[in-house]
Amino acid sequence: xxxxxxxxxxxxGFTAVDDVSFVCKPxxxxxFLGPNGAGKTTTxxxxxxxxxxxxxxxxxxxxxxxxxxxPGLHVGVLLDASAQHGGRxxxxxxxxxxxxxxxxxxxxxxxxEMVSLSxxxxxxxxxxxxxxxxxxxxxxxxxxxxxSILILDExxxxxxxxxxxxxxxxxRDYANRGGTVLLSSHxxxxxxxxxxxxxxxxxxRIVAQGTKADLLQTxxxxxxxxxxxxxxxxxxxxxxxxxxxxxxxxxxxxxxxQVGKVAAAAGVTLIExxxxxxAGLEEMFLQLxxxxxxxxxxx
Amino acid sequence: xxxxxxxxxSLDLSQTPKVPxxxxxxxxxxxxxxxxxxxxxxxxxxxxxxxxxxxxxxxxPESEHTFLNFMGVTATPQGLLLPVLGILLITxxxxxxxxxxxxxxxxxxxxxxxxxxxxxxxFGFAAILIATAIAALATLAGGAPDAWQGIDLDDFAKFSLLxxxxxxxxxxxxxVLLNSAGAIVAFLLLPTVFNILAGFWSAMSEARPWxxxxxxxxxxxxxxxLGSDEWLHLASGFAIWVLLPFVVxxxxxxxxxVK
Numbered sequence: 001x002x003x004x005x006x007x008x009x010x011x012x013g014f015t016a017v018d019d020v021s022f023v024c025k026p027x028x029x030x031x032f033l034g035p036n037g038a039g040k041t042t043t044x045x046x047x048x049x050x051x052x053x054x055x056x057x058x059x060x061x062x063x064x065x066x067x068x069x070x071p072g073l074h075v076g077v078l079l080d081a082s083a084q085h086g087g088r089x090x091x092x093x094x095x096x097x098x099x100x101x102x103x104x105x106x107x108x109x110x111x112x113e114m115v116s117l118s119x120x121x122x123x124x125x126x127x128x129x130x131x132x133x134x135x136x137x138x139x140x141x142x143x144x145x146x147x148s149i150l151i152l153d154e155x156x157x158x159x160x161x162x163x164x165x166x167x168x169x170x171x172r173d174y175a176n177r178g179g180t181v182l183l184s185s186h187x188x189x190x191x192x193x194x195x196x197x198x199x200x201x202x203x204x205r206i207v208a209q210g211t212k213a214d215l216l217q218t219x220x221x222x223x224x225x226x227x228x229x230x231x232x233x234x235x236x237x238x239x240x241x242x243x244x245x246x247x248x249x250x251x252x253x254x255x256x257x258q259v260g261k262v263a264a265a266a267g268v269t270l271i272e273x274x275x276x277x278x279a280g281l282e283e284m285f286l287q288l289x290x291x292x293x294x295x296x297x298x299x
Numbered sequence: 300x301x302x303x304x305x306x307x308x309s310l311d312l313s314q315t316p317k318v319p320x321x322x323x324x325x326x327x328x329x330x331x332x333x334x335x336x337x338x339x340x341x342x343x344x345x346x347x348x349x350x351x352x353x354x355x356x357x358x359x360p361e362s363e364h365t366f367l368n369f370m371g372v373t374a375t376p377q378g379l380l381l382p383v384l385g386i387l388l389i390t391x392x393x394x395x396x397x398x399x400x401x402x403x404x405x406x407x408x409x410x411x412x413x414x415x416x417x418x419x420x421x422f423g424f425a426a427i428l429i430a431t432a433i434a435a436l437a438t439l440a441g442g443a444p445d446a447w448q449g450i451d452l453d454d455f456a457k458f459s460l461l462x463x464x465x466x467x468x469x470x471x472x473x474x475v476l477l478n479s480a481g482a483i484v485a486f487l488l489l490p491t492v493f494n495i496l497a498g499f500w501s502a503m504s505e506a507r508p509w510x511x512x513x514x515x516x517x518x519x520x521x522x523x524x525l526g527s528d529e530w531l532h533l534a535s536g537f538a539i540w541v542l543l544p545f546v547v548x549x550x551x552x553x554x555x556x557v558k
Contacts, residue, residue: 001309049406050399050557061310066406069317074310077403083396087334096333100318100326100404141400148310 001026002047002149002182006056009042009204016042018204019056024182024197026148029175031195032184033285039204040184041079044153047182048077061149072101076142076150081134081158086127090117090137093126094144101145111140116166131158139167150174152183156190168194188285200285221256224249224272225263234266235259251276318405323414328421331388340384341422347376348430352437364443367454369434374458374520377426378465382486385419385469390479398557408553416470423466427459453524461519468512468541474548489513489540512536 002024009017017039024030032040045051047058049065060068060075068074084093094108112122115136126134135158142150150171156164171194175181185191191198198215200208208215225231228248235242235252240262245251249272252259256273263270331337355372356364392398405411438446472482490513497504497511507514508528515532518525525533 045557048403050402052554052556063310063312068310068406069312069315071406072404073315074312079399079403080396083399085334085391085395085397087336087395092333096326096330097400097404099329100322102318102322 001062001180002030002058002060002151004043004047004056004058007043007046007053007058008055009039009046009051010054015204017046017053020201020204020206021056022199022206022209024180026180027175027178028196029171029181029183029194030197030199031191032182032199032201033188033191034184034186034201036186038186038201040186040201041153043201044077044079044151044182044184047151048075048079050079060151070101070145072097072147073145074147074149076145076147076152078135078138078142078150078152078155080153081131081138081155084126084134084137087125089123089125090129090133091122093137094122094140097141097144103144107144111144114143115140132160132163135159136163139170148178149180150182152181154184154186156183156185156187164190220251220253220276221259222249222251222272222274222276223256223259223263223270226269226271230266231263231268231270234262234268238262245276318410320410320414320417323405323410324417324421327388327411327414327418330391331384331418331422334391337387337391340380340387344377344380344384344426345429347380348373348426349433351376352433356437356441361441362443364438364441365446365448366434366438366442366450369437370430370454370458371520373430373434374461377430377462379487381423381426381462382465382469382472383483384422385466386473386482386486387479388415388419389470389473390477390482393477394479396558402557409549412474412549412552416467419466419470420463423462424459427462430458431455457519457525461516464512464516464537464541467545471541471543471545471548474552475544477548477552508532509535510539512540 004023005021007017007020008015020039020043022030032043034040042051043058046053047060047065057064059065065071065075071077088096091108091112094111095105098105098108112119117133117136117140121129121133126137129137135155139152139155142152156167159167171181171183175196183191183195192212195212197211198209199206200215222245223231223242224247228250232242232250235250235254238258240252240254240258242250242252256275260270260273263273332341351372352369355369359368392401401411402408469482469486472486473479476482476485490511493503493507493511493514497507509515509532512533513536515529515536518529519533
């Protein structure tokens, strides 16, 4: 369980995180989604006690992070896979982690095997690793202490498609066994497939959060008619706002059933009428973040 | 992988002991030796110590081949390299950004700094032991007839004090600058700057014993006793160039955002 309450972080006049609150529950994967610079990393750094918040607080497993003794055994953190000494071997990086946590060397071998870093690769220096290999090493490091909570910042960044697939399986399995996972991404698709809960953040503010199903439901209706102009007029007259979408279709916030009734009353021939989630969260993600990304507009 | 992670909202920490300081010290010792740069620095300290003693034994007249003289010549190279070791022990965490992982695994940052100070001092003592051993070997191999005379516990104490101050100064400079190159250059240039200043500024040449740590340390190199004035000079230089940067740097590291 991770809780974030009224969290804000300002740097001089710039607000990086603005009154952010959310909860990550055991047994779920929470996707933390937002464009670059939205405040995801700052929020996660505050969780791990690396940055002091300006307002609000976070707890991990009911405790302030700094109060957790030997935190590596409880919370796995990967904030930046590139933040490793380039002159150490991958195995040495894990060994230092294991020694700090008081774990046996055998745990290092187990983790290397789990993330599919071969013995030869593990003896290479990290400066010679690809970003994907660094991510695997970072995930191995986060899992070393067999924690029940994972905080991962952009873990899929740099992984190849097979690697992303592997990571999804790993995190899904981890959550199914009762673990709490918070992972961030600036790519919707990465999160959409795996997350149970999603938090969308833009310009430091949460713009939407909820289960994936909830977020899809709010996405409205997509409708397409042979007489497109007639339908648009009929909807307008019934007080339903509709915007052009896709190939001669319309999108509206109204329920499909309302749109269908208006179309029937107007004698319009519908060829498509469905919840707008076909457009995916992508459209919504862009829409939600575009508002807050524009200069001078504050949500 | 283990079977089932217990599902609960709150972590039970009662079974988790704190990480003992001795373990953190061992990790810091390891971190100094597990990179090429760190390993070579350690090797260089040992090799240069051996080399300077060898050079001295060829260059100096045999009457000067005493144990204390052999010890004495190791003071300068070690006095340059041990502070660099202290600097790197701190700054590599920032230049390589490993501070992110280090402080995530040990969120009480003071524990990490304490472990680093202890590790640096242990390296310093090891260097002194090496210097002593090499000086003893050189004395056995080609010492003057009275080579072992006049050895006093005081001499070891002064030598150890000198190198301990050096290690601590390195740590302090590393803490306050958090940048390897900057800290090393600042450390190496400092005595030269004082030399130049004292050369053309009479006020500085008067104040020098109080503000120039290297100047105040000179009696520690020589076979002379420190009077109360010399001790005060040393304390003053130590306060300015070790204590002050150490305290300022520590406060900064404890509060600073780790990126």
